[in-house]
Amino acid sequence: MSVERWRNHSEETMHVWNTSRRFFARQRHPVVLFTYGVALLAWILLATRVLPMPGSAMAMHMSAPGVPEAMALSNGVAGVGLYLVLWGAMMTAMMYPSSAHAFRAYADAVGQTTKVRRTATVVSVMGTYTLVWVLTGVVPLAFNLVVPIGSIAPENRVFLLAATLLVLSAYQLSPFKRHHLEHCRRPSGFFEGDVSGIRGALRSGWRLSVDSVGCCWALMALMVVVGSMNLLWMVAVTALISVEILAPDGERLARGIGALSGVAGVGLVVFAVV
Template identity: 50%
Template sequence: MHVLDGVRERIDRGSVPLVALATYALALVAWVVLVERWLPMPATGVEAGLRMSDPGAPEALALANGPSGVGLYLLMWAVMMVAMMYPATVPLFRLYNGTVRGATTAERTARLGAFMGTYAFVWGLTGIVPLAVNRVVPVATVADERGTVLLGGALLVVAVYQLSAAKRRCLEYCRSPLGFLTEQYRPGVRGAVQLSGRFSVFCIGCCWALMGLMVVVGSMNLLWMAGITVVMSLERVVSWGDRLATATGLVAGVVGAGLLVMGGLPLAG
């Protein structure tokens, strides 16, 4: 019998609630850490009056403090990814746990830990992107001078990608991960790492535009973080998630175009 046979039945019987509880608990801890500002950050290098929740502020602070600043920023970003992405990934973690039910407790824990840890690690590495962007274009300065245009342009990028075929393909994998697990499953801890790494690519493909918006509005802006988390989670777990993705793209396009006009950037002529 294939190792994935009966996974759905096990989950439907509620045989693996601890995986969901542990995932939500980790996400909750990550949110508390972010809200309470428990993560260490360098204390020098930020312009006077610039708050951590302002666009480009954490990135500017990290880059101003060299390797130590970059390392602390990536730690912050990884915690943020756990807070934002873990709740929507509970179905995937439960499905994977169903594939290792026949293993010993130690082996099951190791493989599930490797699977969940790899997912967080890969998402944590995406923090390199906002740092690279800020190295080339100082977002804090641009936001201060042309914040309306910057936000409008970012929303148009979100709109274009939300309505694209690539978004639909990646979202389909994220909404229905059983097929991916069936096709790509590999045994052992190494297999868990490989499987999670491959799935993370589709997950990033699904959410990168919305995550990129965080760089523009402020990567430590908790209100935007919460709103984007809700959208990404609903896209992946509710029956009308695909329609929500389309609606989000349309709204982002309208608002983005409006902001560009307000900011004095002509869209035609």
């Protein structure tokens, strides 16, 4: 190895090392650790099936497409309420890992204040963010009123999955996705100006949640079609969302997901027709 190549290799190694060290140092921030702890608790609750759901005799089928929504809708207001609790736990488990850096950015933007005030405002941001994601659970319920995924024939389910993949592909490659993903990847822009106080925290949490939903709604739509409470799909989609938002090449990954989704959607249509 020449001296020049050795020097370049050493500089690249040091850059990777310094980047990794800064990344892990940021993870020790109290807000980040708290966010990860809440996400871990949500994963444990979901994995152990501790959270209640109407129709417990069908609990073994909860991961099947359309089943949680059908159970909720068949049990009236109580069923819808419990479904939204379960959906909220799912959103917390899936979205908090990639949102920890945004909550930390807000805590840093608050500036010099008392510990109590800082805690109250950070909790307000997290609460607003979580509430918006909980309310998105109304969408799969409404969709299942029109298209009962759990009861349609398997061949129609293939076309539904293909259509969802094509929608996901189109959105992943759209400027709307790029816009919201850019904001999610660099959330510090949300927290310029007066963000202190409960009102500033609520406003910041709202803006953060709107961009988060705008960034990830198509992936969540795929979750509903394949099974909204399917733990394996939850892990896979969580990993994709986290890498999109946190990885250096997240924008390129988002485009790659869009391209692969389009190919898979077309492939399913061809397979079903042939």
